[in-house]
Amino acid sequence: ATTAQDELKRFVDGVQTLQADFTQIQVDDRGKQLSMTSGHMWLSRPGKFRWSYQKPYQQLMVCDGKKIWFYDNDLSQVTVRPVDATLRGTPADLLSQKATLSDGFNIEDGGMDGGNRLIRLKPKSQDSDFKAIELWLGAGGAPTRMKFLDQLGGNTDVSFSQIVTNKKIDDAQFRFTPPKGVEVIDGAAQ
Amino acid sequence: CAGMVRKNEPKTAEDHWDVRSEQLQKIDRFLMQARGSYGRLVPVKTDLRWQQNADGSFDLRVAGPFGIGATTITGTPDNVQVRSRGNTYQSNNPEQWIQDKMGWTLPLAGLRFWILGMPSPHSDADIDLDREGRVLTLEQDGWTLNYTEYQKAGSHQLPRKFDVSNSDVKLKIVVDSWNDLP
Numbered sequence: 001a002t003t004a005q006d007e008l009k010r011f012v013d014g015v016q017t018l019q020a021d022f023t024q025i026q027v028d029d030r031g032k033q034l035s036m037t038s039g040h041m042w043l044s045r046p047g048k049f050r051w052s053y054q055k056p057y058q059q060l061m062v063c064d065g066k067k068i069w070f071y072d073n074d075l076s077q078v079t080v081r082p083v084d085a086t087l088r089g090t091p092a093d094l095l096s097q098k099a100t101l102s103d104g105f106n107i108e109d110g111g112m113d114g115g116n117r118l119i120r121l122k123p124k125s126q127d128s129d130f131k132a133i134e135l136w137l138g139a140g141g142a143p144t145r146m147k148f149l150d151q152l153g154g155n156t157d158v159s160f161s162q163i164v165t166n167k168k169i170d171d172a173q174f175r176f177t178p179p180k181g182v183e184v185i186d187g188a189a190q
Numbered sequence: 191c192a193g194m195v196r197k198n199e200p201k202t203a204e205d206h207w208d209v210r211s212e213q214l215q216k217i218d219r220f221l222m223q224a225r226g227s228y229g230r231l232v233p234v235k236t237d238l239r240w241q242q243n244a245d246g247s248f249d250l251r252v253a254g255p256f257g258i259g260a261t262t263i264t265g266t267p268d269n270v271q272v273r274s275r276g277n278t279y280q281s282n283n284p285e286q287w288i289q290d291k292m293g294w295t296l297p298l299a300g301l302r303f304w305i306l307g308m309p310s311p312h313s314d315a316d317i318d319l320d321r322e323g324r325v326l327t328l329e330q331d332g333w334t335l336n337y338t339e340y341q342k343a344g345s346h347q348l349p350r351k352f353d354v355s356n357s358d359v360k361l362k363i364v365v366d367s368w369n370d371l372p
Contacts, residue, residue, distance in 0.1 A: 035237065
């Protein structure tokens with residue numbers, strides 16, 4: 001049987017591009033639902049992703065591998081920052097990494113779960129934003145679900161559907177031009 | 191009974207405000223779920239969840255995308271417990287604690303009233319009203335509030351978009367929902 005590392009490797013090596021619909025449910029440490037959002041995501045290794053929330057509000061995260069843009073339509077504000085600690089360990093950062101994640105995480109095998117392979121990633125660093133990250137890999141190594149256990153005992157559970165892997169994605173998806181008249185805040189210039 | 195007949199002189203903004211502020215003062219509990227950004231200081235979208243309880247205590251949760259940096263501040267304006275990154279702190283001066291930790295602070299005592307679109311009753315405030323007697327701008331305790339949009343919430347008109355700023359912090363807020371109103 002393949003080990004967790006093999007599965008993870010199959011994912012990192014086998015899935016070069018990925019796009020899917022997602023639904024994200026956030027609960028607090030008492031299991032009370034805090035929010036439910038949904039949208040679409042695109043990813044292209046190494047390091048590029050587009051995470052677009054469509055409901056109940058519109059928000060966008062775009063990363064070209066060097067910079068990350070956050071755009072909130074209602075706040076009519078764009079913040080842009082260099083790719084650094086901001087999103088270390090988030091689905092976007094995790095999914096687009098080239099490395100097999102073993103440098104930043106201890107990898108635990110969660111065995112089979114509903115036809116998917118559960119892999120638990122425990123951050124090695126003490127001050128990580130997450131206690132653990134759970135990754136369910138389906139056939140061909142594509143992720144079907146990701147769960148982020150935050151430091152307060154709550155979690156953010158992202159499930160993917162309409163998953164398409166290794167289809168060419170236009171590079172323009174990973175570029176972002178702030179709309180006219182929207183305030184742009186450059187986080188790097190702090 | 192002439193007293194009964196009010197000539198229909200136009201209701202001034204102040205008249206509307208008198209009625210409105212009385213109603214707002216009765217709101218002793220609510221659940222506000224919002225998104226905010228602190229501009230230059232924390233240029234990442236933040237989820238803001240403020241549960242105000244009738245006994246004057248509150249549960250405030252702030253978290254970035256995917257729950258990054260999730261922090262809760264619970265208690266009363268002068269005694270709070272802060273939980274962040276798996277640690278718990280106690281403080282009788284939450285605004286100072288946040289300032290020391292984050293380098294900026296949140297006027298929690300004032301915000302409890304400002305997010306409803308009214309000044310805090312604990313100090314003087316300058317307010318400008320719109321024609322319907324809703325607060326457009328508010329200055330209090332060294333902070334300036336600009337309300338750009340209101341929304342229906344139960345029987346009330348409560349803020350949907352506003353910003354809170356002082357000389358070094360600007361917090362922009364969009365309120366997605368108001369619940370648990372009396």
